[in-house]
Amino acid sequence: MxxxxxxxxxxxxxxxxxxxxxxxxxxxxxxxxxxxxxxxxxxxxxxxxxxxxxxxxxMPQTRPALAQAIASPVQSRLPLSADGSNFVTPVVESVGPAVVRIDASKTVTSEVPEVFNDPFFREFFGGVPVPPQRQVQRGSGSGFIINSNGQILTNAHVVAGADEVRVTLKDGRSFKGRVLGTDPVTDVAVVKIEAQNLPVVRVGDSEKLQPGEWAIAIGNPLGLDNTVTVGIISATGRLSSQVGIPDKRVSFIQTDAAINPGNSGGPLLNAAGEVIGMNTAIINGAQGLGFAIPIATAQRIADQLIASGKVQHPYLGVQMVTLSPELKQEINSNPNSGLTVNEDKGVLVVRVMPNSPAAKAGLRAGDVIKKINGTPTLDASTVQQVVEKGQVGSKLSVELGRNGQSLTVAVQAATFPVEQQEP
Missing domain, CATH: 1.20.5 (Single alpha-helices involved in coiled-coils or other helix-helix interfaces)
Structure with a gap:
């Protein structure tokens, strides 16, 4: 050393x-x-x-920006207003009072197993009757007020089969709710409470949404009331089959704003505080994958539920998939497919339901839908949207590609069978 x-x-x-x-x-x-x-x-x-x-x-801007970053190393990723607050705060202050918590309960009766009714069993146990088992199931979700007289939009699965519905406002007031109607096909429901001069949401345009726009979710996840999360619109037009709920007929909005159980029925908002969707689904085990029903769809269904308590959905009766050159090659090279596809683009009909409007009009598996009522159909989502916006009983002009030839058929839409889960 x-x-x-x-x-x-x-x-x-x-x-x-x-x-x-x-x-x-x-x-x-x-x-x-x-x-x-x-x-x-x-x-x-x-x-x-x-x-x-x-x-x-x-580089006139380099030094000031660097100095600002050093002085304030933690910066918000949200745009700031003149007073230094982000745009989420005023949105929550404005819309929050119109977001409600919905508690629903129903009594489920379990039948006595058949073994208990066996004479040997009853004799062995002294013939004591075994009563049916009853259990009260409880659940909670979210909703938002669309009319100052107490009409509330929520998911059908939040209130389906409920014996009692309770609606709690942000200010603490609680009301008994009455279900005006539910639509399991789109998972939309309307609940009514007896109250006046209630705060209401403003409705935006879900038809013009683009990926990358801001998204704000408000709801009551896991019992944590008035929870706010922020993200972006990740995608639009997600088919119910892609989301994992093929029994629904909705082209979903995808968002990475955190959505959890209890958020169901709550609003998805844009940066202006307008409702663009209703939060409804998540994928188990995934992160940043939440799905909302476009408000245009939810509002259209709600209007029918308020007017008549039920909804009629137009129905063609086909199973379909968006066609691509890769899918075409895969189908044509598979001898077990039973199909020959000559088109590179369009919507491929995979299956036609027996006795359906499509079957009666002559549609076949292997047909490629190119247009419906003049609207080009490059993906299955477009077909679903065009059909859904139509009326039961109306005729749809369907342009097809079949074996390299073009043809047009008229299909008369029927009422969608709720018990049948094909699109």
């Missing part, structure tokens, strides 16, 4: 000795140092001038 200090002292002593013995070498040494100092000074001046020039002329 003492080696290094000894070496340093030795060098210093030798340097002093050299300096005492000769003044001429010292002169050259000083002269070299002088030249070196002059060169370093010039380089420093040149570097300082270059730094000043570039920092003030070439």
């Amino acid at each position: 003492h080696t290094q200090p000894q070496d340093v002292n030795k060098v210093s002593a030798e340097s002093n000795t050299v300096e005492l013995k000769s003044s001429k070498p010292n002169f050259y040494w000083k002269q070299s140092v002088s030249y070196l100092s002059t060169m370093l000074l010039g380089a420093a001046i040149a570097w300082s001038g270059s730094y000043y020039f570039f920092s003030h002329a070439s």
